[in-house]
Amino acid sequence: MFRFNFSLLSAYLNPSSLVLPTAAAISLTVFSPDGHLFQVEYALEAVRRGTCAVGVRGQKCVVLGVEKKSALQLQDPRTVRKVAMLDDHICVAFAGLTADGRILIDRARIECQSHRLTVEDPVSVEYITKYVAGIQQKYTQSGGVRPFGISTLIVGFDPHDTVPRLYQTEPSGIYSAWKACAIGRSSKTVREFLEKNFTEGLERDEAIKLTVKSLLEVVQTGAKNIEISVMESYGVITNLEQMEIEKIVATIEAEKEAEAERKRQRVVATQAGQATMAMGSSAPSGTSTPQPPSGVTAPGGESGVQ
Numbered sequence: 001m002f003r004f005n006f007s008l009l010s011a012y013l014n015p016s017s018l019v020l021p022t023a024a025a026i027s028l029t030v031f032s033p034d035g036h037l038f039q040v041e042y043a044l045e046a047v048r049r050g051t052c053a054v055g056v057r058g059q060k061c062v063v064l065g066v067e068k069k070s071a072l073q074l075q076d077p078r079t080v081r082k083v084a085m086l087d088d089h090i091c092v093a094f095a096g097l098t099a100d101g102r103i104l105i106d107r108a109r110i111e112c113q114s115h116r117l118t119v120e121d122p123v124s125v126e127y128i129t130k131y132v133a134g135i136q137q138k139y140t141q142s143g144g145v146r147p148f149g150i151s152t153l154i155v156g157f158d159p160h161d162t163v164p165r166l167y168q169t170e171p172s173g174i175y176s177a178w179k180a181c182a183i184g185r186s187s188k189t190v191r192e193f194l195e196k197n198f199t200e201g202l203e204r205d206e207a208i209k210l211t212v213k214s215l216l217e218v219v220q221t222g223a224k225n226i227e228i229s230v231m232e233s234y235g236v237i238t239n240l241e242q243m244e245i246e247k248i249v250a251t252i253e254a255e256k257e258a259e260a261e262r263k264r265q266r267v268v269a270t271q272a273g274q275a276t277m278a279m280g281s282s283a284p285s286g287t288s289t290p291q292p293p294s295g296v297t298a299p300g301g302e303s304g305v306q
Contacts, residue, residue, distance in 0.1 A: 039147055040140050043096075043171035046149035050095035052184035052218045053082060055153040055166045056198070058207035061232040062155040062164035064093045065211035067184070067219050068227050083227060087112040088235045089156045090125055095184030096150030096171075104148055108132050125156045125165035129175050137173020147171045151183040157234040164231070180210075186218045193217050204232065208240070212248050223249040 032038060051067040064083055071077040082101075083093045086108050094101040111131050115123045123131075132152060139147050154167045168183065169175040180198045182190035193214050202210065208228060219225050223246040231237045 037140060037172075040172050043147040043149045047096040047151045047171065047183060048185060048187070050097070050150070050184045051082060052182060052186060052190060052215060053093040053095045053153055054180075054182045054190060054194075054211050054214050055093065055155055055168075055178065056180045056194070056202070056207045056211045056214075057155075057164050057166045057178070058202040058204060059200075060162065060164070061204050061207060061230055062166055063207045063211045064091060064153060064155055064229045064231075065215050066093050066227045067215060068225055070221075070225060081227070083229050083239075085237070086128060086154070087122060087156075089122060089159070089231075090128055090154065091156060091229060091231055091237060092152050092154045093229075094150045094152045095187075097148075100148045101150045101152075104132060104135065104150065104152070107135060122159050124158045125154060125167060126158075126177075129154045129167040129169060133169040133173050133175035136169060136171055140172060153181060153183060155231060157231070159234070162233065182214065190214045190217050204230065209248060209252065212245065213252055216249070216252065222246075 051069060053064070053066045056063045056065075066082040068080060068082060071080055082095070082098075083091060084105050086092055086105065090112070092105060092108070094104075108128055108131065112123050112128060115121070115127070132154065136148050139145050148171055151171065152169045154165075154169065156165055157163070158165065166178050166181065167175055168178055168181050179200075180194040182194065194210070197210060197213070208230060211228060212226060215226050216222075223242065226245055226249075228240040228245055229237060230240065
């Protein structure tokens with residue numbers, strides 16, 4: 001059955017009533033009146049909707065933890081990864097669009113290989129971070145393209161150095177160094193948790209435990225949706241097995257239960273103390289029989305004065 005579209009007729013008769021998107025909203029290289037690039041902000045929103053990734057820098061190691069989505073029944077889980085190697089000594093995790101991450105990782109790997117062939121020395125962590133951020137920034141001011149919808153956490157060790165490095169890049173091309181950082185969904189909540197619980201000079205087990213704890217702020221399904229990678233020295237990286245992660249999660253849950261029990265006992269003790277104080281203040285104090293004043297006849301007709 002044919003239905004006439006009165007809204008189209010109205011727009012045809014009165015073109016001024018047709019609302020079109022502004023150039024700032026649809027164009028990559030046009031600023032909005034208040035100084036924003038909307039396409040870059042939309043890319044940041046894609047990052048916020050991605051799975052969470054956490055990086056924690058210890059004294060002699062750096063840990064990457066990512067939230068991974070559950071694989072489908074017939075899907076090979078080895079093909080669903082958010083952590084990748086850029087070089088023998090550099091690792092990256094990302095949050096956002098997986099396809100964008102694959103392209104950016106491939107370009108970073110080629111740059112690492114080219115650097116080795118050109119200067120006969122591996123890249124530093126900051127160098128490859130700056131390269132990745134440069135590509136992301138380039139795609140915010142070029143026509144016919146869109147920004148990369150990912151943020152990255154790049155970790156590793158510089159050549160001939162034992163200090164672990166942790167960097168973050170954003171779709172806008174910004175990069176910065178961190179002691180502990182989170183990207184992806186609920187990253188603000190996880191970052192606040194890290195700010196409260198991070199301490200300098202964490203050992204390997206402590207850094208892993210803090211990473212898992214921070215991911216459990218977001219992941220409600222336990223160890224099966226957590227992936228942990230640990231880089232301890234130049235060129236040495238370990239991916240924790242599922243059983244190891246489950247043991248860490250079980251330890252954390254036991255500590256949470258013990259802490260909840262201690263809090264409950266403190267509350268009970270406080271309430272008991274308050275009840276005891278209330279009973280003590282309401283109990284009658286010792287009283288004596290009042291004596292009649294001098295010169296007043298006591299009951300029975302006898303004078304109170306002898």
